Amino acid sequence: MEDLGIKIIGALLTVILAFTVGMTYGGIVRKLTARVQNRRGPVIWQNFLDLLKLQSKKTNIAHGFMGHMAPVWIIISAGTVLMFIPILNGNLWFPNLTFHGDLIFLLYMMVFGSLGMALGAGQTGNPNSAIGVTRGLSQMVGFEIPFVLALVALMVQYKTTSIQDIMDIQAQTGTWMMFANPFAFLAALFASLGMFRYSPFDIVGAPAELASGPVSEFGGKYLGTMMSGGSIFAFIKLTLYVDLFMGGAGFGTGILATIMGLGILLLKTFSLYMVPVFYGWISPRYRTEQAIRYFWGWPTALGVIAVIWAIF
Amino acid sequence: MTSNNKDKQTIVEYIQNWSRKHSLFVMAYGTGCGAIEIPATMTSRYDAERFGIRGAATPRQADVLLITGYLATKTLKRVIRVYEQMQDPKYVIGFGSCTINGGMYYDSYNTINALDRYIPVDVYINGCMPRPEAVISGFVQLQKQIAEGTANNAAKYKENLEWYRANQKKIIKNWRMPDYNW
Ligand code: SF4
Numbered sequence: 503m504e505d506l507g508i509k510i511i512g513a514l515l516t517v518i519l520a521f522t523v524g525m526t527y528g529g530i531v532r533k534l535t536a537r538v539q540n541r542r543g544p545v546i547w548q549n550f551l552d553l554l555k556l557q558s559k560k561t562n563i564a565h566g567f568m569g570h571m572a573p574v575w576i577i578i579s580a581g582t583v584l585m586f587i588p589i590l591n592g593n594l595w596f597p598n599l600t601f602h603g604d605l606i607f608l609l610y611m612m613v614f615g616s617l618g619m620a621l622g623a624g625q626t627g628n629p630n631s632a633i634g635v636t637r638g639l640s641q642m643v644g645f646e647i648p649f650v651l652a653l654v655a656l657m658v659q660y661k662t663t664s665i666q667d668i669m670d671i672q673a674q675t676g677t678w679m680m681f682a683n684p685f686a687f688l689a690a691l692f693a694s695l696g697m698f699r700y701s702p703f704d705i706v707g708a709p710a711e712l713a714s715g716p717v718s719e720f721g722g723k724y725l726g727t728m729m730s731g732g733s734i735f736a737f738i739k740l741t742l743y744v745d746l747f748m749g750g751a752g753f754g755t756g757i758l759a760t761i762m763g764l765g766i767l768l769l770k771t772f773s774l775y776m777v778p779v780f781y782g783w784i785s786p787r788y789r790t791e792q793a794i795r796y797f798w799g800w801p802t803a804l805g806v807i808a809v810i811w812a813i814f
Numbered sequence: 815m816t817s818n819n820k821d822k823q824t825i826v827e828y829i830q831n832w833s834r835k836h837s838l839f840v841m842a843y844g845t846g847c848g849a850i851e852i853p854a855t856m857t858s859r860y861d862a863e864r865f866g867i868r869g870a871a872t873p874r875q876a877d878v879l880l881i882t883g884y885l886a887t888k889t890l891k892r893v894i895r896v897y898e899q900m901q902d903p904k905y906v907i908g909f910g911s912c913t914i915n916g917g918m919y920y921d922s923y924n925t926i927n928a929l930d931r932y933i934p935v936d937v938y939i940n941g942c943m944p945r946p947e948a949v950i951s952g953f954v955q956l957q958k959q960i961a962e963g964t965a966n967n968a969a970k971y972k973e974n975l976e977w978y979r980a981n982q983k984k985i986i987k988n989w990r991m992p993d994y995n996w
Pocket of ligand 1: 846847848882883884909910911912913917918919941942943944
């Protein structure tokens with residue numbers, strides 16, 4: 503019983519942590535982007551202000567059942583996926599519902615949010631939303647291939663489909679996956695460019711072109727909820743990458759060990775997050791077919807090499 | 815609107831208004847020549863984003879409707895639609911002399927003269943055209959009104975809808991507009 507209590511508190515803590523970190527990272531990126539453009543930029547907690555404002559809008563328009571469900575769907579799937587990601591290795595505070603095969607499970611669950619968004623956007627009937635959704639799904643077809651190839655390489659190399667196992671192997675051998683199978687890491691890194699939708703791959707939202715794409719009919723509380731879900735998803739993807747390729751983080755369950763583990767996790771996730779952001783600062787937007795061609799070029803080739811590397 | 819309900823705000827309203835003040839999504843409706851000052855206001859020299867001001871591409875997400883200059887009678891219809899699609903609380907900034915009294919187009923056959931006969935305006939920025947400093951000072955003025963809780967023109971629009979509609983229909987002869995549930 504006590505165990506269950508700790509698990510529930512831990513689950514709540516995890517959601518709060520993921521939300522806070524995701525939102526803050528977004529704010530930091532806005533600030534850094536502004537500094538790169540020689541501006542002063544908004545405050546780092548600007549995203550929280552935006553969210554508070556969106557949640558205190560007095561009227562909120564909905565366009566039917568799926569329009570209601572889309573934000574809920576996103577935030578529920580974000581919460582669910584979060585429970586399966588080991589935040590800190592060997593730490594009892596964070597629930598870690600790991601099981602054999604969770605890597606494959608996550609591959610399916612991670613697109614769940616986008617699917618909800620697609621259905622919700624479809625019901626609004628806005629043509630911009632429809633174009634945004636088709637673009638988003640095309641882009642997903644693009645980057646999922648190198649991403650899946652990278653994960654398959656890991657699964658083949660170590661004959662496991664459990665994230666926890668891969669973390670344990672890294673802890674035992676002392677070598678991060680990014681060195682044990684560099685091609686898989688590179689392929690996954692390229693795929694992450696598309697996942698985070700920063701500049702060359704911001705074809706889904708496409709400000710000034712598609713009027714913010716799928717979300718163009720969502721305002722107020724709907725948009726706020728989607729924003730929170732998106733932030734949690736950003737944290738999920740980063741933590742998954744760190745777990746798989748950079749050895750994860752965490753030393754134990756003690757208070758000091760937890761704080762240190764979180765510090766290391768933040769350091770690793772932030773440096774990983776900077777890759778798509780940096781790439782975004784120096785690139786203009788691709789067209790849809792250019793984006794897909796990009797992912798099916800070198801990243802996929804690297805993925806194939808990674809699988810071959812894993813087999814031999 | 816009454817300007818002395820400043821001290822009547824509850825703590826929740828105070829926090830809400832504080833967040834509204836610091837996060838303004840702007841729908842810049844580039845109607846006239848004044849629109850050319852908006853890029854200058856948003857980019858590095860004047861950097862409006864440090865006030866939390868940010869562009870919004872669709873009316874559903876926007877808080878502020880920025881009418882930048884003369885408004886052709888044909889455009890008015892679209893502006894009204896955009897305004898009605900925005901979600902409460904919403905604010906309007908009239909930008910340039912043309913929105914105040916017609917400016918240099920005061921006797922033109924196809925522009926309207928006073929914007930606030932058709933939609934309620936919170937802040938006017940005068941000048942032909944106003945410089946980015948003036949635009950930012952207009953936004954700061956709006957932020958002040960929001961913080962004091964006096965920027966509730968959206969409610970005024972709903973209250974006086976008939977008066978506004980009559981004015982709008984005088985200009986827009988072929989009135990075929992969808993009904994909104996706001
Ligand atoms: S006020 Fe002057 S600058 Fe602005 S739209 Fe009118 S004529 Fe153009």
